[in-house]
Amino acid sequence: MKINFVISFTLFSLLVLTTSPPLPVKADGGQLDQNRKEIYHQGWIDLNKNGRMDVYENPKAPIDARVNDLLRQMNLDEKTCQTATLYGVGRGRNATDIPLKDELPTPEWKHKLWKDGIANIDEHLNGVGPNGKSIYATDIPKHVWAMNEVQRFFIEETRLGIPVDFTNEGLRGLAFSTATSFPSELGQGHTWDKELVGEIGRIEADEARSLGYTNVYAPTLDVSRDQRWGRIEDTYGEDPYLVSRLGVEMARAMQKNYQIASTAKHFAIYSIAKGAREGQARTDPQATPHEVENIFLPPFKAVIKEAGLLGVMSSYNDYDGTPVTGSHYWLTERLRNDFGFRGYVVSDSAAVEYLYNKHGVATDMKDAVRQSIEAGLNVKTNFTPPEDFVLPLRELVKEGKVPMQTLDDRVRDVLRVKFILGIFDHPYVDNANRAEKIVNSPEHQQVALRAARESIVLLKNDRHALPLSKDIHSIAVIGPNADDDNLTRYRYGPNQVKGTTVLQGIKNKLGDRVKVNYAKGCDVTDEHWPQTEVLPEPLTDKEREEIAKAVDVAKRSDVAVVVLGDSPSTVGETASRTSLDLPGRQLDLVQAVYATGKPVVVVLLNGRPISINWIDKYVPGIIEGWFPGAQGGTAIADVLFGDYNPGGKLSVTFPKTVGQIPYNFPTKPNAQWEGEKTRVNGALYFFGYGLSYTTFGYSNLRINPLVVSESGRQGSPLTVTITCDVTNSGTREGDEVVQLYTRELVTSVTTYEKSLRGFERIHLNPGETKTVSFTLSRDDLALWNRQMHFVIEPGKFKVMIGSGSEDIRLAGQFEINR
Structure with missing residues (x-):
């Protein structure tokens, strides 16, 4: 992952260095004349207006050196402003308490808290709520011009010229008035199509960046385990492996070439509020430590490690009495130390406030700010003025209750992401005509139609x-x-x-x-x-x-x-x-x-x-x-x-x-007597189920090797390859989702009856046969043992391939020995 990161960023840097920083565009989409401030130079921007190229202004400098140089120049006010969100125009606690009343910068902005910068502006001019009728939310060239004007304020009118990260939502396509509309995330989950979900992510990122948004709050990596829960529609489904694989494809596609940041949500254990009762704090999730490790955390772990996730949203809820947004264990020990997260953590709206007004673990807002910053939160989000977080944080630093080093660490993450995204060097959208051409284009609508069909x-x-x-x-x-x-x-x-x-x-x-x-x-x-x-x-x-x-x-x-x-x-x-x-x-x-x-x-x-x-x-x-x-x-x-x-x-x-309820896949062995007449047994429709207008036959299961050492083969990592043939035995062309399940037969702890460990959606013409191959790795075969570690336990493993979790067509075994 690190090698891929270096190569990708190097290519991006070369692209940046070959062109001058683009100037903002006019409201009609045309190019503006040379800016009134002489800060724009060939290949760099004089962000601090001192007439020379500082390290943080040099696109050729390593990112860490740029971050450190900028941090050295920042004062307390500027640092603390990089820890808060400013909600977009018209969004607030209520109709009279609105942090941002202006669509465009005004002279008053020079006297607002964000005169010293801001971490991000969320949902600005995206068409949601009060700004839905704004010309800047519905006319694409004017929207791009307005976003550039806001960014221009931060580049030109703040002391250090730190650009803003424009964040937005994106669960069915980008949260913009006329963006391409895709199925719900739950619908996308029912496609079981990794390539398609990646294409949705690419389109969403392309539309976002063309409109001026640099960070999208997607995908949702919550694993839905209670069908009563309202936000089940915003998840890929109930299985951690399926959620992981689709989440990796979505985030990886969104962040390709670091066009935008993907911020996954909601970390952690958010999707199992007790009895599906959400309340306002999502309190008291009922999950054992084994369920946490096997069900709820794998998607975040996979997407962070495999896609290099740049953003995570911390959740409202507690776990076992400790609110996640105030937990050093969750935001630092697990997220950063265990999973290797290197982006920045933004709170879900009001998650910081809930530390004192819902969960009751903080005495007041100031105490909640201290707890969240110490825990590892980078940016606080809510429909409230950023002063609610920034001013108490300044007091805490001055009083010595939050060390400056801690604040620097939180700000460093935010700045690093902004440098990775290239917005210090290319802060503006330079082609409004491109946005007008691609947003909800006929080509994108065809992908949306494909997604709707496949769901x-x-x-x-x-x-x-x-x-x-x-x-x-x-x-x-x-x-x-x-x-x-x-x-x-x-x-x-x-x-x-x-x-x-x-x-x-x-x-x-x-x-x-x-x-x-x-x-x-x-x-x-x-x-x-x-x-x-x-x-x-x-x-x-x-x-x-x-x-x-x-x-x-x-x-x-x-x-x-x-x-x-x-x-x-x-x-x-x-x-x-x-x-x-x-x-x-x-x-x-x-x-x-x-x-x-x-x-x-x-x-x-x-x-x-x-x-x-x-x-x-x-x-x-x-x-x-x-x-x-x-x-x-x-x-x-x-x-x-x-x-x-x-x-x-x-x-x-x-x-x-x-x-x-609870009734989900994967499940532990059924403890009820078979044939019991007084109970309703079985699902109406089981996980992985789905019919077709044609039929499919499965044959020729191959497992290689049948016996393998725990340490692998001939110096190579432990892998087992599973292969089978699938034939369209009907009269219509169609898609089949080939599903691979495994189970270790004897283990030190009880395990699930079946665990999904592979799937492929394939298209077959009548009479056509395709060979489908899966590779099982150490991570696929490890279990969470009594000592609370993922380990390989040598033994026999059952392999099951079929058209659904209860429609197994082929089965075999292999063995891992010491």
């Missing part, structure tokens, strides 16, 4: 209910999510982009030759929801009337497509649930449509697994579409009518009832 999972297809024939006269499209464009927009992604709904996608697919009848039928939730989850209410007259309209539409059609699922009110941040059933009157609606006797298929657009037991029993065709992004309606229509063969696989388990 779709075929859950049921009895009697070949799907695909639907195009040779029909009429079709009913029914349901609250059939024509809801709001599902396209998202707080942590593109927020003003228009998408294609399922209704629109079907109309586009069928044209005028088929009559498309539409009825909403009901809303996602009823008027008394969420109270009706625990105290059901009878249908109102209005609700009966809307369902009756849908029934009439179904009766007048040859087939009915019923589109059900979630909305932002039922899933998302702070939207955990007590039930996994369809919310509102949606089950009443589909039952009424089914009772017409017309052929029915169901499409789910949702953000968590839903217990659709009645639908699974009676409806012959079920498609899971998740939140598929702006291209979702087109992708769903492609699958419904057979123009695309679905190949997605579940990255989360679908329980039959909420009472089965």
Whole structure:
């Protein structure tokens, strides 16, 4: 990793040195004339305006030397300003308490705290919330000009010219008004496509940097272990290996050539709040030390070590009584010392404040600042003025309660990332026309369509209910999510982009030759929801009337497509649930449509697994579409009518009832008696499950070697190669996700029944065979032992390859000896 880092940065430095620092652009996208301050020179910028090239201004100097030279010149005020976030214009605690009221620099800025610099500005002019109607958030050339003007203030009007790191969100694409809209992260997880997720990361980074953002808060590396939890939609799924592999591809692609920084979240153990009750502090996660090491930490460890992650967001929650953001163990001993993290840590919003006003481990804000800085936090973020953190920190340093060396260490990390990103040498976007050309471009939309298609999972297809024939006269499209464009927009992604709904996608697919009848039928939730989850209410007259309209539409059609699922009110941040059933009157609606006797298929657009037991029993065709992004309606229509063969696989388990929770993969051996009649056993749909319009055969398992030494072979590291052949034995081309699972048969501690250790999504034409190969390494085969260390325990290992965790097609063994 270090060698790759040096090579990549050297190439980047050569690129920087061959050109003069670009000047900002005009609001119309044209080039500005020579800047009014003579600080811009061939190949460097006189950031401290002293007329000579200091070490930190020299692009040829090593990064550590540049950081040290800059730190030596910084005073206390300048150092402390590099430890706080300034939230973008209009964002605040409430409508009257807004830290940044200006879209562009004003004369007052020279009297604000950030006259001495700031670590980052978050979500500036991205179209979210109060700035959504700003011309600078919707007109791309004007947006680029405005971002350059803000950066110009920090370059030209602060003493040392330290540039700002423009941060932004990016879970379904970049959080910008018109960025390319991708499926939710959970939808991306269901593609099981590493190359595709990397392509999404590349596009997101390219769009971000072209718009002036240099740091994106993605990916989410939380492993979702409770289906009730609202933010499950923002995760890749429930398995640590799957999350790790997709997270590595995303972060690596985002940071290629250090175009932007990837800041992964939320470290650590954030995704298992007790009973999925989030509150405001995500307190009391229920996870044993073994679960922490085997389930929750591996994604962060992998992405840091393999992708050179430049950013980590520390989480709100505590673990075993210690809040993570105030923990030296988590932010320093584990993150930096164990995992080798070399970027900077930013707090989740209000995580520092929670040390005293939620967790109660600090006496006041000043004490919370001290604890977090000592723990290893670099930058505090919240919808509050940066003074709330910076001023107490200055007092703590002056009082000797925070050593200057500690402050220097925290600032050094922030500066290092800024140097790595090249924004000291190229602080401005120099081509607004490029941003206008690539943001949500046709090429990027094609990748989004591919992602939407690949995220779709075929859950049921009895009697070949799907695909639907195009040779029909009429079709009913029914349901609250059939024509809801709001599902396209998202707080942590593109927020003003228009998408294609399922209704629109079907109309586009069928044209005028088929009559498309539409009825909403009901809303996602009823008027008394969420109270009706625990105290059901009878249908109102209005609700009966809307369902009756849908029934009439179904009766007048040859087939009915019923589109059900979630909305932002039922899933998302702070939207955990007590039930996994369809919310509102949606089950009443589909039952009424089914009772017409017309052929029915169901499409789910949702953000968590839903217990659709009645639908699974009676409806012959079920498609899971998740939140598929702006291209979702087109992708769903492609699958419904057979123009695309679905190949997605579940990255989360679908329980039959909420009472089965916790129910996840991987799992320990089942302790219940087989055949017990009084309990609901088994999942509705298991991890790794997904059907296709074609069939696949597995054969010719090879394991090499069958016996290997713990120390490896002939001086090489311990590896075992697993190979098999996969054949498309059906009549349609399609994708198959080949999954590799392992289990050591006898161990010193109990282990999981199966552990995912490899997967490949492959495309096969009818009759085509491909060979798929996996290589198991020491890390894949090690376990967390009783002495709390990852070790190889010699013994026999079972290898299982199949189409899902409960659909194993091939099995074999190999042995590791001493």
